[in-house]
Amino acid sequence: MNLMPLGSLGAVETHGTVTFGLWLPWVSAADGDVVTVKIIHEADQFLQAFPAREFQLTHSVRPPYGDFWSATVPIAGTLPAVPGSAWGNPGRYVYRYTITNPSVGTIDWIIDPFAREFGVGKQSAFTLGYEPYVWSAGEAQWRTPALADLILYEVNIAEFGSDLNRARGFAAYLADLGINAIEIMPLSNVGNSVDWGYLPIGYFGVDERFGNRLDFQQLVDICHQHGIAVIVDVVYGHTGVDFPYYDAYTRLRYRDNPFMGPFAKDYFSNFGKSTDFNREITRDFFFTANHHWLEVYHVDGFRYDCVPNYWDGPMGVGYASLVYETHQLTKANIASGRPYWSRFDAGAGKPLTLVQMAEQLEAPRKCCARPIPTARGRTAPTALRARLPMGIAAGWPTWVCSWASSATPTGRRSTVTRSPKLHFNTSRTTITNASFAISGPPIPTKPSIRCSPRATEHSGTCCSPI
Numbered sequence: 001m002n003l004m005p006l007g008s009l010g011a012v013e014t015h016g017t018v019t020f021g022l023w024l025p026w027v028s029a030a031d032g033d034v035v036t037v038k039i040i041h042e043a044d045q046f047l048q049a050f051p052a053r054e055f056q057l058t059h060s061v062r063p064p065y066g067d068f069w070s071a072t073v074p075i076a077g078t079l080p081a082v083p084g085s086a087w088g089n090p091g092r093y094v095y096r097y098t099i100t101n102p103s104v105g106t107i108d109w110i111i112d113p114f115a116r117e118f119g120v121g122k123q124s125a126f127t128l129g130y131e132p133y134v135w136s137a138g139e140a141q142w143r144t145p146a147l148a149d150l151i152l153y154e155v156n157i158a159e160f161g162s163d164l165n166r167a168r169g170f171a172a173y174l175a176d177l178g179i180n181a182i183e184i185m186p187l188s189n190v191g192n193s194v195d196w197g198y199l200p201i202g203y204f205g206v207d208e209r210f211g212n213r214l215d216f217q218q219l220v221d222i223c224h225q226h227g228i229a230v231i232v233d234v235v236y237g238h239t240g241v242d243f244p245y246y247d248a249y250t251r252l253r254y255r256d257n258p259f260m261g262p263f264a265k266d267y268f269s270n271f272g273k274s275t276d277f278n279r280e281i282t283r284d285f286f287f288t289a290n291h292h293w294l295e296v297y298h299v300d301g302f303r304y305d306c307v308p309n310y311w312d313g314p315m316g317v318g319y320a321s322l323v324y325e326t327h328q329l330t331k332a333n334i335a336s337g338r339p340y341w342s343r344f345d346a347g348a349g350k351p352l353t354l355v356q357m358a359e360q361l362e363a364p365r366k367c368c369a370r371p372i373p374t375a376r377g378r379t380a381p382t383a384l385r386a387r388l389p390m391g392i393a394a395g396w397p398t399w400v401c402s403w404a405s406s407a408t409p410t411g412r413r414s415t416v417t418r419s420p421k422l423h424f425n426t427s428r429t430t431i432t433n434a435s436f437a438i439s440g441p442p443i444p445t446k447p448s449i450r451c452s453p454r455a456t457e458h459s460g461t462c463c464s465p466i
Contacts, residue, residue: 001287001325008070010114010204011095011126016076018126020057022097022114023281024248025066025258029059032102035069039095041086042119050085054098065258065281075128090129094119099248107251111189113244113285116205117212118189122242125208133217135298135340142224144300144343144353145180150229153179156196157187157210164206164215171219171226181229181355183303187216188235191242197233198305199240199272203289213296220298229300231355232293236286236322237275237309238268246273259285264318265308277310277318290326298340301355302326308362323356330354 008021020037027033035057044050055073062068080087097110115124153174161167174182186197189207197207206216220230239246245259261276268274275282293299310318330352333341344354 004288021070034100042092043086094123164211175226238272
């Protein structure tokens with residue numbers, strides 16, 4: 001999976017000028033398509049005298065997803081089209097996209113899939129004059145509690161405090177209860193004003209009902225000051241019908257969709273739409289969303305909703321891959337010394353404390369069983385198999401496996417990873433996809449097998465022969 005360049009996606013303001021960018025695969029100027037953005041200051045939003053201003057986007061082809069649309073709009077200090085309008089002043093602006101297609105005409109009210117803020121209704125938003133949040137001095141010392149030590153309290157912001165500002169005032173109360181983590185029900189943008197958040201249409205910011213990105217950063221900061229980790233509920237296997245990658249292509253009457261479609265178990269076809277993790281843009285989109293919440297909001301992990309929607313096995317391209325790649329990304333950021341990512345570093349010999357929880361992982365013992373690749377000697381080959389636990393997909397990618405018998409008391413050791421590129425401390429190996437064969441002394445007929453994660457990540461045995 002690859003991180004998308006969020007610096008050129010969505011609405012990004014620099015010194016009063018806003019750039020807009022989004023991928024719209026299969027929407028092309030060569031086919032006669034035209035894309036525009038309509039922008040209005042929030043103070044003018046409901047005044048008939050002040051219509052939104054419209055700007056045309058430029059089409060280009062940008063790897064790896066193809067058709068890309070962008071525009072640069074100077075706003076700060078520019079004169080309004082209608083006297084008395086708030087255009088050009090600091091504050092919050094709402095915007096939306098339109099697509100004009102030769103076959104269907106103009107479709108309006110398309111929200112931005114990469115928006116960081118949201119407005120009332122089907123509107124994306126940005127703040128002119130936005131200043132990044134400055135974290136408290138103690139945030140650099142915060143450490144996410146170990147998984148075994150978590151005492152969770154589930155929070156629905158709308159019912160707990162009505163919004164993020166009020167919820168922030170309850171941090172001391174939560175700490176007094178004796179909990180050390182809260183799991184917040186979905187904060188992502190939804191289409192309805194009363195909604196638990198499980199049909200999202202925007203993934204990179206906080207729904208306007210609760211506040212904005214600054215409000216949530218302040219909540220996370222004060223929770224960490226009270227010793228409370230913050231885990232967010234995310235919905236990646238399906239979306240609401242107003243999610244732009246479903247909404248736009250449906251109204252364009254395309255027969256196929258570059259982002260959406262059946263993937264695993266389609267539980268929400270009556271009122272939501274499935275995301276297709278066979279698509280590169282889909283996988284990278286949600287991987288980037290994970291990184292965004294970890295990097296920008298300093299959350300301590302995720303509770304993944306309705307995993308059957310995108311579970312295609314422990315070695316699949318859906319849920320398991322997303323969890324694994326997020327774990328690897330976290331390790332890389334810790335190793336590079338990226339600020340604040342050390343919160344997941346529990347020290348040498350211990351697993352990362354990044355929380356990744358699956359909701360509704362069906363038949364976990366069955367789905368998480370995975371055979372060790374077969375090891376064979378030059379003569380008398382004997383298949384060695386054992387069952388590995390969930391850790392192979394959830395964050396312990398490196399395993400040390402050994403066999404031993406009375407004929408070979410010390411055994412031989414091999415390092416097994418999830419990647420097809422396997423590395424072993426043996427004299428010679430043959431690699432085929434995710435399996436391997438070891439050339440060496442004959443393997444005993446009935447060896448005992450012992451497997452454990454590499455000591456730097458976890459300790460203890462994990463497997464038994466089958």
